[in-house]
Amino acid sequence: MQQQFTPAASRPDRSLQCRTLLLLCTMIGTVLAVTGCQSSWSGSGYRMESKYSLKNRKSHISCRPEGGGSARICPLPLKIKPQSLDQLFSSINESLGTRYRFGGATPNGFDCSGFVLYLYQKNFRMILPRTASDLAAVGNMVPKKSLRPGDLVFFSNASRSIDHVGIFVGQESFAHAASSGVKLSRLNERYYDSHFAFATRLITTE
Structure with missing residues (x-):
């Protein structure tokens, strides 16, 4: 037997309860939206989950000396020559144009973090974390408007993780290993x- 709909006007108590519940849900949703959205600059600093916060960032990285030898610890950003x-x-x-390959970190195929890992090791002898999420916790954060060539740009499908x-x-362009292969895209x-x-900034010529 199909349940019949009773107009709200004939049951004022139920209507009041519904309005109160709707208001409560709206308030909760607003709070969650404010606290959950951690991917934007606000005021004087960047707000992100603890893993990416300013106080928990890694300010040093392992580097291999030119000519070989044991790795040493280098401060970030690493001073490099313009060349x-x-x-x-x-x-x-x-x-x-290099094809995308999940877990790839060689010219035979790259994923996004493998692409960065390979190029930074090849050109600056830096030993970087393997995943985009771990890499995001390394180096100095910089505002989007202050980007310099060589900086890393991070993206997220969820407010609490980098992917x-x-x-x-x-x-306004960046190079990355997309699903279609390594290419240039526009930030806008x-x-x-x-x-x-x-x-983030891991290298500097200044």
Whole structure:
């Protein structure tokens, strides 16, 4: 037997309860939206979950000395020569079109963090964390408006986790290993603009 609908006007107590419940749900939703959205700059600093907070960031990285030998600890951002930055861009150009491969960190195929790992090790002898999420906790955070070529840009599909990374190359563009292969994309493209989390600086020429 199908249940009949009773107009709200004939049951004022139920109507009041529904309105009260709706108001309560709206308030809870607002609070969750404010506390859950941790992927934007606010005021004087960046707000992110504890793993990516300013106080918990890693300020040093392991580097292999030129010519070989045991790794040493280097402060971040790592001071490099302008020629090294040019070499990075050359390596990026050589990698364009390389196929995507999950877990890949060689010219035979890259995933997003493997692409960054390979290029930073090749050009700066830096030993970086393997995943985009772990890589996001390394180095100094920088505002989007202050990006420099060589900075890393991170993206998130969820407010509390990082799932994609690329290398900023200037002129609002970044290189990354997308599902279609290594390519250049624009930060102001709708998808990347809406999923941008933050940027970090691991190298500097200054």
